[in-house]
Amino acid sequence: MMKIRRSSLTVPCRRLAAATLSALLLGVVCNATAQTLIPSLERQDHVGDLGRAAREKAVARFDGADADKDGRLSKAEVEGRLTYVAENFDRLDTNHDGYLSWQEFIGHDRWKKE
Numbered sequence: 521m522m523k524i525r526r527s528s529l530t531v532p533c534r535r536l537a538a539a540t541l542s543a544l545l546l547g548v549v550c551n552a553t554a555q556t557l558i559p560s561l562e563r564q565d566h567v568g569d570l571g572r573a574a575r576e577k578a579v580a581r582f583d584g585a586d587a588d589k590d591g592r593l594s595k596a597e598v599e600g601r602l603t604y605v606a607e608n609f610d611r612l613d614t615n616h617d618g619y620l621s622w623q624e625f626i627g628h629d630r631w632k633k634e
Contacts, residue, residue: 592619
């Protein structure tokens with residue numbers, strides 16, 4: 521019969537080691553999933569369906585706010601229509617040209633508007 525040796529670490533040290541290992545593993549998992557949170561529209565499953573529905577809703581919101589139909593949103597166009605976008609306009613306008621492109625509006629470049 522095999523004997524199991526108890527670790528020579530004290531209980532607080534074992535807890536600290538376990539907590540550190542858990543934090544490291546969680547960091548790896550979060551980092552790996554952060555790159556894939558935006559669903560591919562080509563997927564032929566429920567995740568793809570959700571992505572396509574979210575894209576359609578984003579297109580409708582973008583087009584609804586684009587009063588002059590120039591394919592970009594000014595701060596004046598979003599004020600009163602899209603509260604979150606208006607309040608965060610300067611942060612979302614990453615190239616600081618005074619307008620939000622489609623990519624700036626949705627926050628990534630994985631979904632094309634057309």
